[in-house]
Amino acid sequence: MRSNSRYSIPIAIGTLIAATTLTGCGAKAPPPPAQPAGPPPTPTLEQLQSATVSGVFDQPVTLSGGVYEGEPPVAGASSRPRLVLWAPTLHFGDIDATEGNEAVAVLSSESGGSGTFVHVAVFGVRDGALANLGTALVGDRTKLQSLWLERGKILMDVVEAGPDDAACCPTQVARKTYAMEGGELKQLSSEVRGVLAISMLAANEWQLVEMDGQPLAAGIEAPLIHFEADKVRGFAGCNRFTAPVKETKPGEIDIGPAASTKMACPQPQMDLEQRFLAQLDAVNRYGYLAGQLALSWQDADQAGVLVFRK
Numbered sequence: 001m002r003s004n005s006r007y008s009i010p011i012a013i014g015t016l017i018a019a020t021t022l023t024g025c026g027a028k029a030p031p032p033p034a035q036p037a038g039p040p041p042t043p044t045l046e047q048l049q050s051a052t053v054s055g056v057f058d059q060p061v062t063l064s065g066g067v068y069e070g071e072p073p074v075a076g077a078s079s080r081p082r083l084v085l086w087a088p089t090l091h092f093g094d095i096d097a098t099e100g101n102e103a104v105a106v107l108s109s110e111s112g113g114s115g116t117f118v119h120v121a122v123f124g125v126r127d128g129a130l131a132n133l134g135t136a137l138v139g140d141r142t143k144l145q146s147l148w149l150e151r152g153k154i155l156m157d158v159v160e161a162g163p164d165d166a167a168c169c170p171t172q173v174a175r176k177t178y179a180m181e182g183g184e185l186k187q188l189s190s191e192v193r194g195v196l197a198i199s200m201l202a203a204n205e206w207q208l209v210e211m212d213g214q215p216l217a218a219g220i221e222a223p224l225i226h227f228e229a230d231k232v233r234g235f236a237g238c239n240r241f242t243a244p245v246k247e248t249k250p251g252e253i254d255i256g257p258a259a260s261t262k263m264a265c266p267q268p269q270m271d272l273e274q275r276f277l278a279q280l281d282a283v284n285r286y287g288y289l290a291g292q293l294a295l296s297w298q299d300a301d302q303a304g305v306l307v308f309r310k
Contacts, residue, residue: 040099040128042101043092043102043124043130048085049063053068053135055135056083060132063083063085066084067084069082070082073112077112081112084109089104093152095154095179096133097180102123103124104123105121106119106290107120118139118142118158119135119137120135120136120138122134133183133185136178142158142160143159145200153177153178154179155176156178157174159171173192174191174193175191197250198245205224205226206308206309207223207224207310210306211276222237223272230244230246231244231245236273238272243258252285253283254284256281258280283296293309
């Protein structure tokens with residue numbers, strides 16, 4: 001039989017071209033995954049507690065559980081660089097005029113000297129990861145009264161050292177404003193508004209959250225206090241009470257013995273009330289701790305702090 005060679009070569013070439021074409025199609029890279037629609041998520045407290053923070057020390061540092069502790073600057077030294085996130089100060093809102101909300105936090109740092117430096121920082125989620133968008137210094141041993149967000153700006157009422165104050169004991173009240181500009185967090189203004197006064201406490205009712213470094217036990221009804229011109233009144237844990245109060249000088253007060261109602265409550269509440277009223281009677285100073293009210297007390301060789309939130 002005659003060979004049909006004049007047809008076999010074109011068929012073979014066509015088969016090769018088809019195979020090459022199919023192989024090329026199969027080798028195409030898959031399309032990139034679609035990006036999720038919508039703004040980036042708002043940072044969480046858990047993310048912030050392990051955030052990397054720039055603008056405080058010479059190099060960025062990473063928190064663990066909201067705290068960073070570095071190596072001592074000198075071998076064998078007891079002091080070491082430390083950075084602490086103030087969880088009660090967290091606020092969320094749009095700070096950089098992009099889609100989504102950022103987190104604003106206050107932190108304090110120590111580097112081995114006598115100062116404790118306060119910073120305000122902005123964090124956002126970018127490309128799926130938490131980023132420190134900006135950090136600015138607030139001051140040395142500055143006390144935070146309150147922080148809020150307003151039209152993309154950060155406003156802070158603080159107590160700072162005035163011209164005649166010792167660094168340890170600030171009494172000058174100022175309002176500071178911060179905003180993101182040119183990719184950096186910058187202070188826009190600082191306005192002196194007066195001197196620390198007990199009347200500044202009267203705008204809020206304060207709830208006890210901590211006694212001498214320990215949070216209240218679960219299930220305990222927390223005491224509440226409210227300051228007025230010459231007295232403090234509130235709920236002691238079981239009974240209502242009132243007590244006279246006098247400010248001897250900025251930051252220093254004297255709270256007299258409390259008069260209270262006589263209702264009986266279960267023992268855990270009564271124990272709390274008796275301890276609270278005894279410490280309140282020994283209060284001699286007031287100030288701010290991470291944006292919360294701190295009443296310091298001293299009785300003979302014992303001392304402590306009552307911490308309240310708004």
